[in-house]
Amino acid sequence: QVQLQESGPGLVKPSETLSLTCSVSGGSLSTFFWSWLRQAPGRGLEWIAYISSSGSTNYNPSLRSRVNISVAPSKNQFSLRLTSVTAADTAVYYCARVGVVGVRGPYDFWGQGAMVTVSS
């Protein structure tokens, strides 16, 4: 059974950079695409970015200028960096796996979520 676990600071100051890592166990990063998503309080889910084990990426156009996603296959991890954060970036951040070969598929495995608050 594939398991994902997010890690990183729960509090980030405005204008600084949010950094999170997703550790994957029970399976390899290869073959699949891996995503970051978030859910602001009382809001729906928002896709942020995806990456493959070979480093192929794509980003939500609304966040593209501030987001970077990277992968470390040897560690079975992938990471998110979001720069110049504001209170609007306060959310639960999830990592998840696209459950098919390729990008066009649902998310079948999810991390438990990491609450990140942007506040001074």
Added chain:
Amino acid sequence: EVVMTQSPATLSVSPGDRATLSCRASQSVNTNLAWYQQKPGQAPRLLIYGASTRATGVPSRFSGSGSGTDFTLTISSLQSEDFAVYCCQQYNNWYTFGQGTKLEIK
């Protein structure tokens, strides 16, 4: 961006009854549509993908239908553990989600 609109926002149903939830896309997503169940403090759980295929381990009381822009999730006989928030997601053109329908006990 494909906008996903779910209705109703809240649905009150008695245990044992049927629940019908709707999801509409602002443009055709073919059958590239998934449904998730989300309980407080938990990650979403995949229920349905391809508009009508149940994910592994999902009980047969959950069924999905539709194609193009209009989709339905039906729960045939509600159990206590089914009261949660349900959201739809399209993955035809990047990924966007509906705002969710809260299924509450009547």
